[in-house]
Amino acid sequence: MTQHEDGAVPGRRGAGGAGQGMRAVPEPPAAPADSKEADVTKPLVAAPADTVAGEVVLRLTDVVKTFPGVRALDGVQLEVRAGEVHCLLGQNGAGKSTLIKVLAGVHRPDSGEVEWRGEPASFANPQAAMRAGIATIYQELDLVEDLSVAENAFLGHEPRRLGFVRRGHMARRTRQILARLGHPEIPPGRLVRHLPAAGKQIVSMARALSHEARLIIMDEPSAVLAHDEVGNLFRIIRELTAQGIAVIYISHRLEEIREIGDRVTVLKDGRTTAANLPARDTPTNDLVARMTGRTIEYVFPERPADETAGAELLRVDGLTRSGEFADVSLAVRAGEIVGIAGLVGSGRSELLETIYGARRAHAGTVRMGGRTLRPGSVGAAVRAGMGMAPEERKSQALLLGEPIYRNVTLATFGRYARLGFTDARRERAEAEQIADSLELRPRDVRRPVRTLSGGNQQKVVVGRWLLGDTRLLLLDEPTRGVDVGARAELYQVIRALAARGVGVLLVSSEVPEVLGLADRVLVMREGRVVREAPAGEIDENTVLDLVMAGSLMEGAPA
Amino acid sequence: MTETTPTATPERAAGLPAQSPPVDPAGTAKSEPPARLSWWRGDGGEGARRNLGLLATLLVLVVIGILTRPDLYGNASWVWGNTLTILKLASVVGVVTVGMTFVIIGGGIDLSVGAIVALAGVWSTTLATQSYGAGGMIFSALTVGLAVGLVNGLLISYGRLVPFIATLAMMVAARGLAAEISDKQTQVSNDTFINGIASTNVLGIPLLVYILAAVVVAGWVLLNRTTFGRRTVAVGGNPEAARLAGINVRRHTLLLYALSGLCCGIAAVMLTSQATSAQAAMANLYELDAIAAAIIGGTLLSGGRGTIVGSLLGVIIFSTITNLFAINGLSTEAQNMVKGGIIVAAVLVQQVQFGSLTQFLRRNRATSTT
Numbered sequence: 001m002t003q004h005e006d007g008a009v010p011g012r013r014g015a016g017g018a019g020q021g022m023r024a025v026p027e028p029p030a031a032p033a034d035s036k037e038a039d040v041t042k043p044l045v046a047a048p049a050d051t052v053a054g055e056v057v058l059r060l061t062d063v064v065k066t067f068p069g070v071r072a073l074d075g076v077q078l079e080v081r082a083g084e085v086h087c088l089l090g091q092n093g094a095g096k097s098t099l100i101k102v103l104a105g106v107h108r109p110d111s112g113e114v115e116w117r118g119e120p121a122s123f124a125n126p127q128a129a130m131r132a133g134i135a136t137i138y139q140e141l142d143l144v145e146d147l148s149v150a151e152n153a154f155l156g157h158e159p160r161r162l163g164f165v166r167r168g169h170m171a172r173r174t175r176q177i178l179a180r181l182g183h184p185e186i187p188p189g190r191l192v193r194h195l196p197a198a199g200k201q202i203v204s205m206a207r208a209l210s211h212e213a214r215l216i217i218m219d220e221p222s223a224v225l226a227h228d229e230v231g232n233l234f235r236i237i238r239e240l241t242a243q244g245i246a247v248i249y250i251s252h253r254l255e256e257i258r259e260i261g262d263r264v265t266v267l268k269d270g271r272t273t274a275a276n277l278p279a280r281d282t283p284t285n286d287l288v289a290r291m292t293g294r295t296i297e298y299v300f301p302e303r304p305a306d307e308t309a310g311a312e313l314l315r316v317d318g319l320t321r322s323g324e325f326a327d328v329s330l331a332v333r334a335g336e337i338v339g340i341a342g343l344v345g346s347g348r349s350e351l352l353e354t355i356y357g358a359r360r361a362h363a364g365t366v367r368m369g370g371r372t373l374r375p376g377s378v379g380a381a382v383r384a385g386m387g388m389a390p391e392e393r394k395s396q397a398l399l400l401g402e403p404i405y406r407n408v409t410l411a412t413f414g415r416y417a418r419l420g421f422t423d424a425r426r427e428r429a430e431a432e433q434i435a436d437s438l439e440l441r442p443r444d445v446r447r448p449v450r451t452l453s454g455g456n457q458q459k460v461v462v463g464r465w466l467l468g469d470t471r472l473l474l475l476d477e478p479t480r481g482v483d484v485g486a487r488a489e490l491y492q493v494i495r496a497l498a499a500r501g502v503g504v505l506l507v508s509s510e511v512p513e514v515l516g517l518a519d520r521v522l523v524m525r526e527g528r529v530v531r532e533a534p535a536g537e538i539d540e541n542t543v544l545d546l547v548m549a550g551s552l553m554e555g556a557p558a
Numbered sequence: 559m560t561e562t563t564p565t566a567t568p569e570r571a572a573g574l575p576a577q578s579p580p581v582d583p584a585g586t587a588k589s590e591p592p593a594r595l596s597w598w599r600g601d602g603g604e605g606a607r608r609n610l611g612l613l614a615t616l617l618v619l620v621v622i623g624i625l626t627r628p629d630l631y632g633n634a635s636w637v638w639g640n641t642l643t644i645l646k647l648a649s650v651v652g653v654v655t656v657g658m659t660f661v662i663i664g665g666g667i668d669l670s671v672g673a674i675v676a677l678a679g680v681w682s683t684t685l686a687t688q689s690y691g692a693g694g695m696i697f698s699a700l701t702v703g704l705a706v707g708l709v710n711g712l713l714i715s716y717g718r719l720v721p722f723i724a725t726l727a728m729m730v731a732a733r734g735l736a737a738e739i740s741d742k743q744t745q746v747s748n749d750t751f752i753n754g755i756a757s758t759n760v761l762g763i764p765l766l767v768y769i770l771a772a773v774v775v776a777g778w779v780l781l782n783r784t785t786f787g788r789r790t791v792a793v794g795g796n797p798e799a800a801r802l803a804g805i806n807v808r809r810h811t812l813l814l815y816a817l818s819g820l821c822c823g824i825a826a827v828m829l830t831s832q833a834t835s836a837q838a839a840m841a842n843l844y845e846l847d848a849i850a851a852a853i854i855g856g857t858l859l860s861g862g863r864g865t866i867v868g869s870l871l872g873v874i875i876f877s878t879i880t881n882l883f884a885i886n887g888l889s890t891e892a893q894n895m896v897k898g899g900i901i902v903a904a905v906l907v908q909q910v911q912f913g914s915l916t917q918f919l920r921r922n923r924a925t926s927t928t
Contacts, residue, residue: 358802382804390802397802399795401863410792411803417785424783464803 054082056118057215057246058103058134063112065098065270072098073109074270080215085237085247087257087279090267091291091509096250099267100217103248104136105129117214127156135208136217141200143192150174150188153206177206181236198229205236216240217248222256223345234260252343252548254284266290288541300516301495310334313503314472316355319364324350325527328364332472332503337494339518339535340507341543347527348507349391352474355505356388357381368472382411387465389458391476391507397461398449405431405445407460412467434463438493455486462493472503479513491517511543523547608856611907612871619878626886640881642764647877649770650675650828651847652870656777657821658848659869663781664814665794665861666721670710671822672844673732678702678826679836680736683745692751699830700823706732707819711812725815729845737838744837747830755831766828773824778866790814795862850897851876854904875900 058080065073073095080086090096101107102114105123114121116132123129129136143152150167151158153174159166174188183202186195192203201221208216218237222230237247237260251257257264261279265272266287274290314332319325325347332338342348353359355366360376367373368384390396398407408431409416416423416430431445438459442452449460458478465473475494479487494517498504508514514521515535523531523538523546531538531546624631631637654671661668681687682699690698706728713724747753758765781787789810792800801807825844830836851872857864876897883893 356802378801379804379806388802395796396798397796398799399792399862402791402795406788410799410805413788414785420784420786422783422785422788 054084054244054246056080057082057116059113059115060099061113061115063099063102063109063114065102065107065109072270073102073112075272076112076267076270077272077275078265079276080246080248082214082246083241083244084262085241085249085260085279087261087264088248088250088267089257089264089287089291091511094267094291095270096267097219098270100136100138100219100248100250103129103134103215103217105134130211130213133212133214134217135211135213135215137201137204137208137219137221139219139221139223141204143200143203145193146191148189148191149178149186149195149203149206152192152203153177153188153210155207157211173210174206177209178202180209180239181205182232182239198225198232201225201233202236213245215246215248217250219250220252221249222251222253230256254287254548285541288544291544301492303495303519304499310336310501313369314355314505315367317365317367319351319354319366320362321347321350321354321359322362323527324359325354325524328524328529330505330522330529330532332505334471334503335498335501336520337498337504337506337518338520338522339514340505340522340524341509341511341514341547342507342524343509343547346524346547348524349476351524352388352476352505352507353390355381356386356474358388382468385469385471386474387411387468387470387472388474389461389465389476389478391480393454393457393461393480398457400450401448403446404435404440404449404452404460407449408434408445408463409467411464415468430467431463434466437466438463439489453486454480455482455490458482458486458490459493462490466497470502472505473497475504475506477508478506479508479510511540511547515540515543609865609868609871612855612868612875616871616875616878619875619882623878623882623885626882630885640885642767644874644877644881645767645770646764647880648873649764649766650825650832650841651844651851651876652770652873653773653821653825653828654841654844655848655851655869655873656773656866657818658845659777659852659855659857659864659866660781660790661721661814661818662849662852662857662859663794663861663864664790664811665797666714666811666814667725667849667859668710668815668818669722669725669845670706670728670732671818671825671848672841673729673736674703674706674819674822675826675829675841675844676836676838677706677732677736677739678823679830679840680740680745680838682826683747683830683836684739688747688749692749695747695749695752695830696827699826700820703819703821703823703826704816705819707816707822708812710819711815714815715808715811733838740836740838742838744835746835752827752831753834755828757831766832769824769828773821774866774870781866786810786813791862793861847873847876850901854901 056079058078060076060078063073063076063078064071076095076099078086078088078099088096088099098107102109103123105126105128108122108124114123116134121132123132123134126136144155147155150171154170159169159173171188175184178184178186178188181202183199186199186202192200195203205216221233225233237249241247249257249261257279264274264277264279264282264287266274266277268291274287277287277290310333312331313334313336314330316328316330319328328347328351330338340348340351350359354361357366357373357376357378357380365372366375366381368381368386371384373384374380394400399410405428406413409427412430413422413427416426428445432443434440435443435445440452440456440459440463449457452460462473462475462478473494478490478494482490494504494506498519506514506518515538518535521531521533521535521538521543522529523543525547531543630640654675658668658671678699681702682695687695687698710725710728713719713728714721717724755765760768781790789800789805792803792805793807793810793814797807825841826836829841833840852864852869853859853872854875855865855868855870855872857869879896879900880893883890883896
């Protein structure tokens with residue numbers, strides 16, 4: 001659950017607040033806003049240098065990065081100036097994480113140019129990027145819990161003499177840096193384990209400064225912070241930029257971007273759809289349109305004309321896991337597709353796994369066909385007719401070295417067995433039927449799953465539940481890492497299943513997918529269902545508003 | 559062949575999308591030859607080449623034997639007798655290794671096997687147990703092995719101890735208990751049936767070798783042809799995926815250690831018979847021999863992959879080395895050095911195979927994008 005591509009973990013302490021508002025923080029207009037109707041199809045590049053006077057420290061031109069099956073970055077433009085806070089905006093999967101990793105030297109771009117301080121640059125590894133002056137503060141802070149503050153700040157480049165660490169010198173310099181960050185009260189000798197989340201973030205920043213960073217990339221830094229700590233974070237960011245340091249700031253919360261940002265670059269599907277927009281007064285709907293404007297055509301199968309779904313299949317009442325989600329109630333009828341929209345960290349995957357029994361609920365019940373399921377038992381859920389395609393295909397669903405057919409029959413091989421002896425011939429025959437009906441490529445079910453593309457691997461996972469007497473299918477991000485063509489096929493499969501009376505509960509961070517595929521939509525934020533509506537009565541912008549509403553900046557919890 | 563299988567079972571009812579399947583006009587999917595399943599690799603795939611490599615290694619060892627002692631190898635009846643000696647030498651550790659292979663494929667490790675053999679051997683040769691005769695002795699050896707294995711399994715699956723720690727503790731504790739029961743004395747077996755097992759030949763082949771063969775065949779069938787084997791591979795290969803597919807991972811883990819314990823019980827009877835006695839120090843370091851044999855046999859220490867045939871070849875390679883040193887009158891110390899070297903070489907070969915695979919993928923990826 002930790003390897004989210006574009007993880008946003010909204011702070012839960014600031015829960016509450018109205019979901020609707022994405023009001024701009026009133027600020028004196030610093031530059032003329034591009035208030036024309038947004039032309040979503042063409043990249044928009046605002047006139048540069050309106051608010052920002054510093055020299056250009058970083059320029060990316062047409063950066064492309066592909067992974068097998070995915071074009072994660074597909075022509076990214078980015079220009080960052082000294083002393084500015086440059087915000088990166090984009091939906092989950094837009095390529096923000098990949099872009100950060102390119103800048104941090106984790107990935108190397110396949111093509112395109114990276115210009116760092118006026119010269120072409122290519123960072124072979126994270127150390128090289130750090131030496132060049134680019135520091136990255138990841139969302140999951142990469143600190144060593146059992147080392148001290150000073151040891152963490154200077155991890156990997158400890159001041160040395162004759163092979164011995166100069167501990168006194170290191171502590172002194174750490175103290176200086178912490179003072180510069182406005183936190184002289186943090187003792188350099190304290191173990192990081194004993195610091196609160198905000199303190200750990202300070203240590204991460206101290207590490208960046210210990211490298212004399214000229215550019216600091218912050219990936220959702222406010223996600224781990226409580227309300228009042230965000231103000232402190234912003235104060236530090238302002239002090240850093242005043243010293244000429246550039247900051248790339250990533251957040252899903254538009255309010256934060258308005259407050260701290262200077263310019264905004266918007267990514268979508270690995271492309272820059274807008275660059276250098278003024279952060280304070282670009283209209284919200286403009287930004288949202290840039291984030292969502294389609295270039296990929298989603299092809300959804302048509303919904304059946306008559307909306308008469310069958311009997312109620314699944315009923316969830318007051319399901320709660322503290323810290324993950326609270327008091328969730330929902331129902332799925334036979335033949336109905338119910339979609340859950342929400343950011344990573346909104347509790348949607350955890351909810352799905354709890355319904356499935358892979359996590360134990362702290363409160364609430366799950367009923368299938370009227371019978372209450374034993375909590376925390378996957379076996380009970382499977383026997384009651386549930387099947388799940390989990391979020392992380394490779395780590396949660398597949399035996400990569402095993403042949404396709406054995407993966408397809410992983411949940412059902414026992415049913416084909418006689419007296420404990422497996423029936424490989426029958427299993428292969430069944431798997432071949434599945435492979436045919438799902439148009440799996442390659443068809444040879446004896447090939448190891450490892451050799452399949454992401455889309456075909458997903459078909460194997462879904463196909464697994466077509467074999468049994470599955471009545472309810474739980475799909476967690478079924479199209480992640482799946483190319484466009486295979487997506488359309490998967491949508492067809494899901495719709496066809498529903499047409500046969502299978503209930504489907506679908507989680508996706510891609511809002512159009514939820515809206516296009518589901519009959520009914522639930523919107524989750526910070527562990528709660530904030531809206532439920534038939535798919536026809538809610539549009540993408542409304543969902544995005546609900547999903548990203550910056551409750552954090554809207555005052556005290558309700 | 560799909561047409562002839564009973565596809566209209568009730569399980570399918572909820573199954574496939576209505577508009578499919580598209581007909582495969584060329585019939586390519588079905589005209590492929592049926593899977594050729596060879597006896598040495600199950601139907602898992604990659605094991606075949608590795609097992610051929612092990613056979614080649616064995617061949618090299620034999621050639622070394624021929625080169626160093628041409629006088630002995632010139633005598634056909636000596637060669638036959640020596641082959642039986644090697645197999646007999648392999649039999650006890652071989653039985654333990656079969657259980658160990660299951661545990662390792664299932665993602666665990668069992669360091670307590672030698673201690674379990676000793677405890678089961680000592681328990682079955684106390685005067686009290688011997689008074690029940692051969693049946694009582696065999697029963698108690700198997701039961702003790704099974705019970706200790708169950709305790710291991712309970713600690714690991716439900717007590718959530720790391721397998722290494724749980725079985726390390728058991729290794730110490732079981733030997734301690736064996737020493738306590740035997741009062742640190744060697745307990746002589748007076749049962750002629752038990753003592754006869756190791757000295758009996760059937761059709762010119764030692765009974766111990768038949769026992770090994772039976773255990774190996776049973777292990778192979780269990781791993782490759784039963785739901786138990788499939789669960790073992792799933793649980794070791796990806797426990798999370800197994801769990802989410804509805805497999806009871808904990809219960810299966812428990813059963814794996816019980817199976818290992820049972821194998822130790824069988825081994826205890828064989829070893830007691832060979833020595834016509836049992837003592838707390840017997841089966842010393844068997845855990846290392848068994849683990850090493852499984853690993854050079856191609857079982858992945860991280861779980862999810864391994865073959866019974868590979869493990870058997872691993873055991874035979876080890877006993878062939880021992881035999882090679884014996885017929886050349888060399889010391890045990892040098893022998894252990896060679897064994898250590900072979901373990902390292904086997905692991906290196908595994909890494910090279912994986913390394914070259916990932917390198918190949920990486921290179922492929924790089925070239926496809928430029």
